[in-house]
Amino acid sequence: MANFIVNGGRPLSGTIRPSGNKNAVLPMICASLLTDAPVRLTNVPDITDVHKLVAYFQSLGSDVDYDTTAQTLALHHKGDIDAKAIENLPLGIRSAILLLAPVLIRHGRLKFDVDAKGCALGIREIDPHINFLQAFGCETLPAQGIDMVLKSRPAAHSIWAEYASVTATETFLMIASVAEGTSVLTNAASEPHVQSLCHMLVQMGAQIDGIGTSRLTVTGAQRLEGAEMRVPDDHHEVATFLALGGVTGGRVTVETDILSEMPLILDQFAKLGLRFSQDAGSVTVTDWTREVTPPLTQQMTAKIEAAPWPYFPADLLPQAIGVSVGCTGDVLFWNKVYEGALGWSGELAKLGVRAHLSDPHRLLVFGGSKLKPAEVEAPYIIRVVVGLLIAAIQIEGTSKILKAEPVRRAHPNFIENLKALGADAHWEDD
Template sequence: MTDLIVDGGHPVSGTVRPSGNKNAVLPMLCATLLTDEPVTLENVPEISDIDKLLAYFEAMGSVIDRDLGAGRLTIRHDADAFRAGKGELPVGIRAAVLLLAPVLQRNGQLTFDTTAKGCALGVREIDPHLDIIESFGGRILSTLPYEIELGSRAVAADLWPDYASVTATETFAMMAALAKGTSTLTNAASEPHVQALCQMLQAMGAKIDGIGTSRLTIEGIERLGGTIARVPDDHHEVATYLAIGAVTGGRLTVETDMGGHMPLILRQFEKLGLRFEIGEGTITATGWTREITEPYTREMLPKIEAAPWPYFPADLLPQAIGVSVGCKGDILFWNKVYEGALGWSAELLKFGARVHLSDPHRLIVCGGNSLRPATVEAPYIIRVVLALFIAAIQIDGRSTIHQADPIRRAYPHFVEKLTALGAKVRWQ
C-alpha cells in the first residue's frame, strides 16, 4: 500500500478535466461482448480494472486497439476464439459480475467458483443477477463451482426486484437486449452510468424505452451491431474536484459534459457553504463560506441524505463529510444505501473534528472545530480516502493518509492533476 502526503492550506486553482466514469466504462466494455462487430469507446480512463478486463478479452481471442493518450479504445471479439472455452469468468476482476450476462449470451454457458481464492465475484451479493438470468431462461446446473447454461435464445421477462441495483439493472439490460420478446424492469436503477450503458446499447440497435427512469422496457432483437460511444465524465470526480478547490480557498473550474446531472449534487454541497458558477460546459468552485444552511424548520438538524439516484449519491457522501469538518455549524449525514458505511468516521477525530456515529446509517458532524494535521488510516474504499484527503487539504500543515492506493482505481493521475493546480501533495 502507498501513503499520501498532504501539505494543506494551499489554494487549488485553475482548470481541470475529469476522467471517464469508471462505473460506466466497465459495463460498457462488458457489453461489447454482445456483438461480433467493432465497438469504439472514447473518453476511456486509465484504471487497472480496465487493464484486467482487456487482458481477459485478449486471452479469449479478442482484438484490441487502444490509444491511451487519446482515451480511445476499439475492440472486436473474435466469435470462434471466444467460444473455444467454457466461458470461465476471470479471477481478480471486481467488475466480473457484469460479465455474467454477456458471456452467457455469447457462449450459452459459463462457470465461476466463488470458493476459489481471488474469486472475481468476491463476497458481493450475486443473487439478484442469478435471479435475472433464471428469469430469462438460464439454468443453474451447479453451485460449487457455479455452472450456468442458456440452452437457446433468452426469453423475455417481467421483473420487479426488491431494490434498485445498478449492476443488476445492467445485467437485465444486457440480457433483455437480445431476448425474444419484450422485457420490463420495474424498480430499475437510473444512475448516469446506467443511462450510459443503455444509450450505448441503443446505438448498437437495442430498442429501449425509459432510460433515466425507474422502469425500463426493452424489445429484444436478434443481433446487435458495432458503434462508437463516449464514456461520460465521472460526476463523482467532478464534485470531488470542485470540493477540493472550494475548501482550499481556490477558484477551480471543471470542464465537463455532466452539467445536466449536477443540480442536486451541487445543492447539497451548497448546504456546506460551497459556492459555484455554472457556465457552458463548465462548473467553477468560487468560494466557501463555511456556513451550514439552516432549515426553515428550526427544530430540525440540517442534513444531507444519500439514496439511489436521483437522490444524492452514496458515493459522494464521504466527500461531503470531509468538507463538513471545516464548517461552523452542525449537520447530519444519512446513508440510506449502505449499512455500516460510516464506521471510518472515527479517523476524523484525529484531525480534531467532533463527530458522533448515531447508528449504522447516520453520522452527526459538529461544527466549529479546531482542526490540526494528522496521520490517518484509510480503509480500502475509494470515496473514503477522498473524504480524508478533503479534510486534510483544508488544514494548514502536513498530514499523512496511510493506504491511499484505492484512489488510483477510479481517479487517474489524481496527484499529478492536483499538483499542476497548486496542491502540495505526493505519494510516498
Template sequence: MANLVVEGGYPVSGTVRPSGNKNAVLPMLCATLLSEDEVTLENVPDISDIDKLLAYFESKGSRFHRDRAAQTLTIQHDFQAFITNEAELPFGIRAAVLLLAPAMVRSGNLHFDTEAKGCALGVREIDPHLEILQRFGCRMTARHPCHMEAVGPVTAAKIWADYASVTATETFIMMASVAEGVSVLNNAASEPHVQALCEMLVAMGAKIDGIGTSRLTVTGVERLCGTTARVPDDHHEVATFLAIGGVTGGRLRVESGIGEHMELILRQFSKLGLEFEVEPDAITVTGWTRKITEPFTTELLPKIEAAPWPYFPADLLPQAIGVAVGCEGDIMFWNKVYEGALGWTGELLKFGARVHLSDPHRLVVFGNNQLRPAVVEAPYIIRVVVALLVAAVQVKGVTRIQNADPLRRAYPHFVEKLTALGAKVHWE
C-alpha cells in the same frame, strides 16, 4: 500499499478536465461482447479494472487497440472463442459481475467463483444477477463454485426488482437487448452510468424505452452492430475537484458538459457553504462560507441523504463529510444504500473533528472544529481515500493517508492533476 502525503493549506485553483466515468466505462466495455463488430469507446479513463477486463478478453481471442493518450479503445470479439465449456470469469474485480450476461449470451455456459472482491462496503449480493439470468431462461447446476448454463434461446422476462441495483439493472439491460420478446424491469436503477450503457446499446441497435427512469422496457433484437460511444465524464470526480477547490480557498473551474446531472449534487454541497458558478460547459467553485444551511424547521438537524439516483449519490457522501469537518455548523449524513459504510469516520477524530456515528447508516458531524494534521489509515474504499484527502487539504501542515492505493482505481492521474493546480500532494 502506497501512502499519500498531503501538505494542506494551499489554494487549489485553475482549470481541469475530469476523467471518464469508471462506473460507466466498465459495463460499456463488457457490453461490447454482445456484438461481433468493432466497437470504439472514447474518453476512456486510465484505470486498472480496464486492464484486467482487457486481459480476459485477450485470452478469449479478442483484438483491441488502446490509445491511452487519446483516451480511446477499439475492440472486436471472436464469438467462436467464447463457445467453450471453460468460460471461467475473472472474479478478481467487482466489475466482473458485469460479464455474467454478455458471457452467458456468447458461451451459454458459465463457471465462476462467487466470492467477488471490490470495495469494502459490506456484503454485496450476487443473488439479483443470478436471478436475472434464471428469469431469462438460464439454470444453475452447481453453487460453489457456481455453474450456469442456458436452456434454449434467451427469452424475454418481466421482473420487479427488490431494490434499484445499478449492476443488476445493467445485467438485465444486456440480457434483454438480445432476448426474444419484450422484457420489462420495474425498480430499475437510473444513474448516469446506467443511462450511458443504455445509450450505447441503442446506438448498437437495441430498442430500449424508459432510459433514465425506474421502468425499462426492452425489445430484443437478433443482432447488435458496432458503434462509437463516448464514456461520460465522471460526476463524482467533478464534485470532488469542486470540493477540494472550495475548501482550500481556491477558484477551480471544472470543464464538463454533464451539468444536467449536477443540479442536486451542487445543491447538497451548497448546504455546506460551497458556492458555484454554472455554465453550459463548466462549473466553477468560487468560495466557501463554511456555514451550514439551516432548515426552516428549526427543530430539525440539517442533513444530506444518499440513496439511489436521482437522490444524492452514496459515492459522494464521503466527500461531503470531508467538507463538513471544516464547517461552522452541525449536520447529519444518512447513507441509505450501504450498511456500515460510515465506519471509517473514526479516522476523522485524528484530525480533531468531532463526529458521532449514530447507527450503521447515520453520522453527525459537529461544527467549529479545531483541525490539525494527522496520520490516518484509509480502508479499501475508493471514495473514503478522497474524503480523507478533502479533509487533509484544508488543514495546515502535513497529513499522511496510509493505504491510499484505492484512489487509483477510479481517479486516474488525480495526484498529478491536483499538483498542477497548486496542491502539495505526493505519493510515498
C-alpha cells in the same frame, strides 16, 4: 499498498477536465462482448479496472487496441474466442459481475466462485443477478459455487426488482437486449451510467424505452451490431475537484458537458457553504463560507441524505463529509444505500474532527472542530480516500493517508491533476 502525502493549507486554483466515468465505462466494456462486430469507446479513463478487463479480453484472443494517451479503446470479439479462457473471470474486481450475462450469451456456460469483490462497502449481493438470468432461461446446475448454462436464445421476461440495483439493472439490460420479445424491469436503477449503457445498447440494435426512469422496457435484437460511444464525464470527479478547490480557499473551474446531472449535487454541497457559478460547459467554485445552511424547521439538524439516483449519490457522501469537517455548524449524513460505508469515520477523530456515528447508516459531524494534520488509514473504498483527502488538504501541515491505492481505480492521474492545481501532494510507496 501506496500511501498518500499531502501538505495542506495551500489554495488550489485553475481549470480541469474530469475523466470518463468509471461506473459507465466498465459495463460498456462488458457489453462489447454481446456482439462480434467492432466496438470503439472514447474518453476512456486510464484506471486499473479497465486494464483488468482489457487483459481478460486479450486472454480470449479478442482484438484489443487500448490507447491510454488518446483515451480510446477498440474491441473486436470475433467468433474464435478461447472457450477455456472465457470462464476465467477477473474476479478481483466487482465489475466482473457484469460479465455474467455477456459470457452466458456468447459462450452458453459459466462456472465461477462467489467471491467477486472490489470494495468494502458492505455485503454486495449476487442474488439479483442470478435471479434475473434464471428468469431469462439460464439454468443453474448443482455445483460448488455457481454453474450456469444458457441453451438457447433468452426469452423475454418482466421483473419487479426488490430494490434499484445499478449492476443488476445492467445485467437485465444486457440479457434483455438479445432476448426474444419485450422485457420490462420495474424498480430499475436510473443513474447516469445506467443511461449510458442503455444508449450504447440502443446503438447496437436493441430498443429501450424509459431510459432515465425506474421502468425500462427492452425489445431484444436477434443480433447486436457494433457501436462507437463516448464515455460520459464522471460527476463524482466534477464534485471532487470543486470541493478540493473550495475547502482550500481557491477557485477551481471544471469544464464538462454533464452539468445537467449536477443541480442536486451542487445544492447539497452549497448546504456546506460552497458557492458556485456556472457558464455554458463549466462550473466554478468561487467561495467557501464554512456556514451550514440551517433547516427552516428549527428542531432539526442540517441533513444530507444519499440514496439511489436521482437522490444525492452515495459515492459522493465521503466528499461531502470531508468538506463538513471545516464547517461551523452541525450536519447529519445519512447513507441509505450501504450498511458499512461510514465505518471509516473514526479516522476523522485523528484529524481533530468531532463526530458521532449513530448507527451503520448515519453520521453526525459537529461544527467548529479544531483540526490538525494526522496520519489516517483508508478502507478499501475509492471515495473514502478522496473524502479523507478533502478533510486533510484544508488543514495546514503534513497529513498521510495510508492505503490510498484504491483511488487509482476511479481517478486517473489524480496526483498530477492535484499538482497542476497547486497542491503539494505525492505518493509514498509503503
